[in-house]
Each structure stands twice: as structure tokens, then as C-alpha cells.
Amino acid sequence: MPTLTQPQTLIPPSTHPHADVIHxxxxxxxxxxxxxENLMQIIGIYKAYAVPMDFYWRDLLYIAExxxxxxxxxxxxxxxxxxxxxxxxxxxxxxxxxxxxxxxTAHPELLEFMEKGELKRKLPKLFHHLWHDRVNMEFAEACxxxxxxxxxxxxxxxxxxxxxxxxxxxxxxxxxYFKGNPAMxxxxxxxxxxxxxxxRELSYYSNLGLFWEVMAPVFFEMSDIYxxxxxxxxxxxxxxxxxxxxxxxxxPIYHHVYxxxxxxxxxxxxxxxxxxxEAALPYVEAVFYRTAPFRGTKSYNAQAGQVPQDQNDxxxxxxxxxxxxxxxxxxxxxxxxxxxLHFLPPYLLEYYQxxxxxxxxxxxxxxxxxxxxxxxxxxxxxxxxxxxxxxPLDDQNPRHLMANRQFFEAQxxxxxxxxxxxxxxxxxxxx
Amino acid sequence: xxxIVDIAVNTEGFSTLVAxxxxxxxxxxxQSPGPFTVFAPNDAAFAKLPPGTVQTLxxxxxxxxxxxxxxxxxxxxxxxxxxxxxxxxSLEGASIPIHSPFDDEAFEVKNATVLAADIEADNGIIHVxxxxxxxx
Numbered sequence: 001m002p003t004l005t006q007p008q009t010l011i012p013p014s015t016h017p018h019a020d021v022i023h024x025x026x027x028x029x030x031x032x033x034x035x036x037e038n039l040m041q042i043i044g045i046y047k048a049y050a051v052p053m054d055f056y057w058r059d060l061l062y063i064a065e066x067x068x069x070x071x072x073x074x075x076x077x078x079x080x081x082x083x084x085x086x087x088x089x090x091x092x093x094x095x096x097x098x099x100x101x102x103x104x105t106a107h108p109e110l111l112e113f114m115e116k117g118e119l120k121r122k123l124p125k126l127f128h129h130l131w132h133d134r135v136n137m138e139f140a141e142a143c144x145x146x147x148x149x150x151x152x153x154x155x156x157x158x159x160x161x162x163x164x165x166x167x168x169x170x171x172x173x174x175x176x177y178f179k180g181n182p183a184m185x186x187x188x189x190x191x192x193x194x195x196x197x198x199x200r201e202l203s204y205y206s207n208l209g210l211f212w213e214v215m216a217p218v219f220f221e222m223s224d225i226y227x228x229x230x231x232x233x234x235x236x237x238x239x240x241x242x243x244x245x246x247x248x249x250x251x252p253i254y255h256h257v258y259x260x261x262x263x264x265x266x267x268x269x270x271x272x273x274x275x276x277x278e279a280a281l282p283y284v285e286a287v288f289y290r291t292a293p294f295r296g297t298k299s300y301n302a303q304a305g306q307v308p309q310d311q312n313d314x315x316x317x318x319x320x321x322x323x324x325x326x327x328x329x330x331x332x333x334x335x336x337x338x339x340x341l342h343f344l345p346p347y348l349l350e351y352y353q354x355x356x357x358x359x360x361x362x363x364x365x366x367x368x369x370x371x372x373x374x375x376x377x378x379x380x381x382x383x384x385x386x387x388x389x390x391x392p393l394d395d396q397n398p399r400h401l402m403a404n405r406q407f408f409e410a411q412x413x414x415x416x417x418x419x420x421x422x423x424x425x426x427x428x429x430x431x
Numbered sequence: 432x433x434x435i436v437d438i439a440v441n442t443e444g445f446s447t448l449v450a451x452x453x454x455x456x457x458x459x460x461x462q463s464p465g466p467f468t469v470f471a472p473n474d475a476a477f478a479k480l481p482p483g484t485v486q487t488l489x490x491x492x493x494x495x496x497x498x499x500x501x502x503x504x505x506x507x508x509x510x511x512x513x514x515x516x517x518x519x520x521s522l523e524g525a526s527i528p529i530h531s532p533f534d535d536e537a538f539e540v541k542n543a544t545v546l547a548a549d550i551e552a553d554n555g556i557i558h559v560x561x562x563x564x565x566x567x
Binding site: 096097099154156242243246247248249250251252269270271272273274277385388389390391397399 | 480481482483484486487488490491493494495496497498524533536541542565566567
């Protein structure tokens with residue numbers, strides 16, 4: 001994707017409340033201002049995000065493929081070696097597409113953390129787990145649940161989960177999984193929809209796992225490029241993401257279940273589901289924009305009118321989040337911030353120590369950094385959609401430029417509501 | 432008269448499309464009586480996609496097939512007929528908007544410009560595009 005700096009003169013300036021950001025997007029920029037401080041922050045946090053993400057995707061696939069319908073999945077976060085060694089399809093020598101460096105197996109920093117945790121002591125796995133000194137898979141599951149709950153966000157994935165074809169495949173897998181277990185098979189007979197619904201949830205586990213399998217090596221690569229002095233600015237980092245989105249757009253999204261040595265294809269690759277349409281776009285919509293209010297913070301009482309009547313208007317994602325309550329119990333992002341805290345690069349640690357309350361409010365500071373970085377990722381998605389569905393930024397046809405303009409304005413309409421943090425991330429002192 | 436596939440194979444500038452149709456296993460379907468309207472992106476259109484895009488698709492025939500089916504419409508529609516319709520449903524399922532040409536501007540299908548329209552084939556008609564269209 002070319003980066004443009006020349007100002008638009010073929011069409012009149014935008015009068016949108018976010019006109020400044022729209023003009024920046026039209027010039028090939030990001031919603032996040034191009035400053036060295038922003039670049040340093042977002043790349044640092046991508047790296048800190050990539051390490052736990054390397055665990056998330058592996059465990060999501062493990063749960064979707066192997067734990068499956070285990071009625072007491074007490075050990076679902078205990079990733080077996082087989083899944084730690086599972087070669088990433090987009091990293092390592094066996095990769096389908098080798099455009100990002102990095103190893104195919106679990107990242108060394110992740111393995112070290114899994115062994116010793118925050119305590120830096122090699123204790124039994126169960127102790128680390130119960131002490132909560134581990135990667136917080138609950139965050140990944142919260143993201144999966146947001147996708148499951150919002151469901152219809154484009155793509156064909158969700159529709160497929162209600163087809164007879166899908167149910168028949170689930171039925172085969174359920175019968176094989178509970179073979180010799182008359183109690184569970186009886187339950188399946190009595191309440192057939194119950195396990196189908198559980199399978200749908202597990203299909204979203206697989207969907208998100210396959211999505212993040214790509215993002216982890218992308219973020220590691222961005223960190224490496226930055227360390228080598230390779231990014232000229234925030235737009236360059238955004239363009240890298242745009243190219244990445246295109247490169248893997250056609251990656252299949254599927255759900256395979258293994259019962260013993262037998263593989264059951266609940267969603268076969270032949271369905272034609274793609275990474276872009278069935279995973280990335282629904283993920284961005286569900287997790288960055290919508291999600292749901294944190295438990296106990298909003299009333300769902302219809303008379304109270306505290307949550308939008310229309311699910312499409314939900315706006316509780318990271319792009320709207322007030323990061324201040326991070327640290328409170330029951331808030332999924334707290335878990336993510338805690339996960340990222342363990343893997344911050346030294347330059348970001350040093351940066352946080354110089355600002356606000358140093359170590360004391362580091363979770364909040366890194367939360368704001370994460371918000372900045374996700375505004376950049378969302379910018380990449382917006383630019384990728386513009387490139388895919390509309391016209392090049394240097395197009396000379398004013399009608400095409402106006403179509404791009406309308407697209408950007410429609411995207412920015414979503415950030416007009418007061419909760420949006422787009423205005424805040426324009427200021428460097430927002431920490 | 433040659434079929435849609437014959438024309439694509441024997442015309443310069445469509446080697447990527449032909450390779451993609453072969454990889455997706457759609458040759459036979461596009462040689463059937465149809466008739467079809469095919470929006471055919473040329474090699475330059477595929478070359479505009481960022482590195483890796485085509486490779487990933489070629490590695491995954493069902494996914495590639497879906498993108499290609501977005502370029503095929505059941506029935507034979509000439510440029511004038513398409514403009515009159517305003518939108519057509521692709522074999523992929525998503526619809527394709529057709530723009531009425533403004534003044535003396537080029538004929539546009541979604542965000543692609545038609546470089547050559549109304550190429551008649553035995554089992555349909557071909558319109559050559561300068562851009563690979565994506566659903567949405």
C-alpha cells in the first residue's frame with residue numbers, strides 16, 4: 001500500500017466533526033497521530049500483546065479441538081506440549097506463507113513465563129494456576145464470547161452454525177465424544193439443542209484461535225522491524241498491517257474436532273470461510289467496537305435505558321473504553337493488561353516509570369497505550385476495506401475520492417459519541 | 432464460438448486469472464453451457480494486490496473459488512443490460528453494484544473499471560476489469 005502525503009485538492013474539505021482525522025486518513029495516515037512517541041508505544045505494546053496471544057491462539061484451538069464437550073473442563077488452560085509445539089501456519093520454516101520471521105512453535109518468553117510465572121519460581125503447574133500466576137485465558141474467552149454473543153456481523157460463519165449440515169456434523173462428533181457414556185448421550189437425546197449450542201461456542205473458539213494465529217507473528221515481526229529501526233512512522237506501521245490483512249485474507253476458517261485419532265470436521269475448510277470475512281471483520285466489530293458492559297457496571301433493565309436497545313449500537317470495546325477502572329475485579333481487560341505487563345519491552349517500562357505514577361498505575365498507562373495501538377489496528381482495517389472495496393487514495397477521479405470520503409466519514413460517525421476515545425488519542429498527554 | 436475459458440486462455444494478459452480458475456477447480460463449470468457473465472480481472476488487476484494475497488488464495492481452493500465466484504453471474508448480460516439492472520447477484524451470493532457511466536466516463540462495476548465490455552463467448556459474455564473485486 002502506498003503512503004501518500006500530498007494534500008487532497010480535487011474535492012472540498014470535509015465538514016465532519018472529525019475532519020482532521022478524515023483528511024489524515026485520506027493522505028494515507030492513521031487515526032493515531034504520527035509521532036515517534038506513538039510509534040514507540042504501539043510497537044512496544046504489540047510485542048507485549050503477541051506473547052500472551054501466542055498462548056491464546058494455541059489454547060483456543062486446544063479447547064475447540066480436544067477439550068471439546070468435556071463437562072468439567074478444569075484443565076482446559078493446561079496446554080499440552082503438542083499444542084505448544086503446534087507449528088504456526090504463518091511463522092517458521094513450515095509456514096504456508098513466509099512473510100514474517102519468527103519460530104513456528106511457542107515463543108521462548110511465553111515458555112519461560114509458563115514455567116516460572118511472575119513469582120520467578122519453578123513450582124508445580126497447578127500452583128501457578130490457582131495462584132493465578134499464569135496467562136489469563138479468561139480474557140481470550142471473553143473476546144470469543146463477544147463474537148458469539150453479537151453473532152451477525154457480516155460473513156457467513158454464524159449462518160452456517162444453524163444449518164442442518166452443521167448440526168449433522170456436530171451430532172457425529174457428539175456421539176463419538178460421548179461414546180460409552182449413556183448419561184450424556186441420553187442428555188443429548190432429551191435436549192439436542194444444548195450440545196449444538198455448545199458446539200457453536202466451540203466453533204467460535206476455533207474461529208478466534210485461527211484469527212490470532214496470524215496476528216501473533218505479525219505483531220512479533222513489527223516489533224523486530226522497529227528494533228531494527230525499520231518503521232519510518234505510524235503510517236508505515238499501519239501499512240504493514242494493511243498488507244498483512246490482504247496477505248492472509250484468504251486463510252481458511254474452520255473447526256475440526258479430534259476424538260482420539262478421528263477428526264470430525266464441524267466446519268470443513270471447503271465451506272470457503274475466510275480469515276478476513278469470517279474472522280477478522282467480525283472480531284474487530286465485536287471486540288474493538290461492541291463487546292458488552294462489564295458485569296455490574298450497567299443495568300440491562302429495559303426501563304433503565306442504560307444499554308442501547310439495538311445491539312448494533314453497543315459501544316463498550318477498547319475504542320470507547322475508559323481505561324481507568326483497569327485493575328478492578330471482573331473486568332476482562334484487566335486480565336489482558338496483566339498479561340501484557342509481563343512482556344513489556346524495556347523501553348516501554350522505562351517510559352511508564354517516567355509518567356503519571358510510575359509503577360503504581362502502569363496497568364492504566366499500558367491500557368491507554370493499548371487503546372492507541374488498537375486505534376492504529378482499526379485504521380489499518382479501515383484502510384484495507386477502503387482499498388478492497390473502494391478506490392486508491394491517489395485516484396484522480398473526484399467522484400471516486402468522494403466515495404472514499406463518504407466511507408471515511410461513515411467510519412468516523414461511529415466515533416462521534418462522547419464515549420469514543422478518538423479525540424483523546426490525538427493528545428500525547430492522554431495517559 | 433470459443434467458450435469463456437477458451438477466450439481467457441488464448442488472450443494475452445489473463446494468465447493469473449486462468450491459473451486461479453484452474454487452482455480453484457472451476458474450469459469445468461465455466462466450460463458448461465451456462466450462460467454466464469464473467470467479470471474478468473486482468474493480470475495487472477491481480478498484480479495490484481499486496482504480496483502474498485494471491486499465494487494464500489491459490490493454496491486454499493475453496494476460498495479462492497469464493498472470490499472468483501464473486502466475479503461470475505448466472506445469465507448473459509451485456510453492458511447495456513447491466514446498467515439497466517443496476518445490481519446483479521454473483522454466484523458467490525453477494526450482489527455486485529453496477530454504476531451508470533457519468534457523462535463520458537468509463538463503465539464501472541463496483542470499484543473496478545471495465546476495460547473491455549461485451550466480449551461474446553459460446554457460453555456467455557466477458558467484461559474485462561482493471562481491479563479484483565472483493566465482497567462487501
